[in-house]
Every structure is written in structure tokens, then in C-alpha cells.
Amino acid sequence: MxxxxxxxxxxxxxxxxxxxxxxxxxxxxxxxxxxxxxxxxxxxxxxxxFADFDAFLAELVLDRIARIDDQAAALRDSAGTGTVVGHLAGALTDLFGTVAVAIVGLVTFRDDLRARLRKAGPAGIPVLREATAMIASYLDAERERGRIAADADIGTLAPTLIGAGHLLFADREGTPPTAAAVDKVVTTVIAGVVREPPR
Known part of the structure; x- marks a missing residue:
């Protein structure tokens, strides 16, 4: 070498x-x-x-979390344009169609890494925690614009969308879900609160 x-x-x-x-x-x-x-x-x-391999892996996860923060800002800025379903489906595909699902698997697989990350941040599963916050922030921005119902339970909708998106993309060896499948899940989850014509 x-x-x-x-x-x-x-x-x-x-x-x-x-x-x-x-x-x-x-x-x-x-x-x-x-x-x-x-x-x-x-x-x-x-x-x-890096001090050791777990330090390297922790920095990898934190670096990828920073990318979610960038994606969150762009998603929130898109509020009021396009369609809510389109933005959410795109965000889930961008998030889980990349390495995020594999990073979640890595954090789950390595106890030492999980322990190290707990010291570096708040409770919850890294990546999924930040992704949920991203979706919640976007839904809140859309609620401010009247495109999501004022009484929408964003605290429940955001993790539901993240959980459903994670399940759709979780099989990294299978065929990725189609755009129509992602749209269907998003449409179903937000059907009771969206205040715009369907796509």
C-alpha cells in the first residue's frame, strides 16, 4: 500500500x-x-x-448531521412555494436515498459509537433526531403560511414522516421506492392537515 x-x-x-x-x-x-x-x-x-476509529466514526456522523442542517435551512426556505407533499417527499428522498439510512444502521450497530455520540448531543438517534427536527421546522413554516392546519400536531407528524420514510428506504439492497410510493406515504400522513390542492 x-x-x-x-x-x-x-x-x-x-x-x-x-x-x-x-x-x-x-x-x-x-x-x-x-x-x-x-x-x-x-x-x-x-x-x-483521529484519536481512534470510534472518534473517526463519531466525526463522520457529526459531519453528516451538519449536512442535514444545511438541508433543513433550504427546506424551510421553500415553505410557501411548490406543494407541501412535493417538498416533504423530496426531503425524505434526499435524506434517505443517500447514506442516512446506512449511518443510522452504523450507530445502531456500534455501542461505543452510540455512547460517544450521546456525550456530544441531545438524546435520540443521531440523524433521525435531526431529520425529525428538519421536518418539524418545515411543517411549522408551512403552518405559519396557512398551508398546514393551525391545529396540526407537528410533534407527531414529523416523527411519523421520518419513521415512514426510513422504513421505505431501509432495505439498502432492494429496489429504492418510487417517487409515487414516497408521495403516497406523505399524502396519507398529512392528509388531515394539508390546506392546499393535492398534486
């Missing part, structure tokens, strides 16, 4: 390599050797940048 490979952004290249391994082979295959092999660098590179 070459040891002199120049890596521009070591952290990001290692994170991207970890994602590829995770998506291809699942959490049980994610080791420091698998990550560095995938990144095309020496194993020591990872350990020069």
Missing part, C-alpha cells in the same frame, strides 16, 4: 471512503483498514487525524 499518497482534504476523503464501504457492505464491514484501502492511503493516515 502506498504511504506517500497526497490527500487534499484528508477528513473528507476518508469520510467519503467510509460512506462507500458502508453503502456497499454495511456497518459490519466498516473497519479502519477498509476505509483507508478505499481511500487509497496508508492505515496510519486515519490514525494521524
Amino acid at each position: 502506498p504511504t506517500g499518497v497526497a490527500l487534499r482534504d484528508v477528513r473528507e476523503q476518508l469520510f467519503d471512503a467510509a460512506e462507500r464501504v458502508l453503502l456497499r457492505a454495511g456497518p459490519s464491514a466498516l473497519t479502519s483498514r477498509a476505509v483507508t484501502t478505499e481511500a487509497g492511503c496508508a492505515k496510519g493516515v486515519l490514525h494521524r487525524h
Whole structure:
């Protein structure tokens, strides 16, 4: 294995390599050797940048959570445009059609990682917790614009949408759900509170 490979952004290249391994082979295959092999660098590179492998995995999860925060801002800014169903279906697909489902599996699979993340943030399952907050914030913005009923129980709707979306996309080896399937789930969950014509 070459040891002199120049890596521009070591952290990001290692994170991207970890994602590829995770998506291809699942959490049980994610080791420091698998990550560095995938990144095309020496194993020591990872350990020069992170205290240990669980520290690396925790930083990976936190980095991906930051991406959800960016997605949340864009989703909230879209309130009042397009359709509520369209925005929610798109958000669920963007979230779970990527590495988020695999990250949730990783957190569930590794006890040490879960314990480390508990110290770094509030209670709940990382990624799902932030995704639920993203959906709740968007629903709240739509409620302010009158497109969601004033009495809508956003505290129940948001986790219901996240749970349903997670289940739709959970089988990483199967065929991803169609856009129509995601739309149907979203339409069903928000049917009683949406105040706009259906798509």
C-alpha cells in the first residue's frame, strides 16, 4: 500500500471512503483498514487525524448531521412555494436515498459509537433526531403560511414522516421506492392537515 499518497482534504476523503464501504457492505464491514484501502492511503493516515476509529466514526456522523442542517435551512426556505407533499417527499428522498439510512444502521450497530455520540448531543438517534427536527421546522413554516392546519400536531407528524420514510428506504439492497410510493406515504400522513390542492 502506498504511504506517500497526497490527500487534499484528508477528513473528507476518508469520510467519503467510509460512506462507500458502508453503502456497499454495511456497518459490519466498516473497519479502519477498509476505509483507508478505499481511500487509497496508508492505515496510519486515519490514525494521524483521529484519536481512534470510534472518534473517526463519531466525526463522520457529526459531519453528516451538519449536512442535514444545511438541508433543513433550504427546506424551510421553500415553505410557501411548490406543494407541501412535493417538498416533504423530496426531503425524505434526499435524506434517505443517500447514506442516512446506512449511518443510522452504523450507530445502531456500534455501542461505543452510540455512547460517544450521546456525550456530544441531545438524546435520540443521531440523524433521525435531526431529520425529525428538519421536518418539524418545515411543517411549522408551512403552518405559519396557512398551508398546514393551525391545529396540526407537528410533534407527531414529523416523527411519523421520518419513521415512514426510513422504513421505505431501509432495505439498502432492494429496489429504492418510487417517487409515487414516497408521495403516497406523505399524502396519507398529512392528509388531515394539508390546506392546499393535492398534486
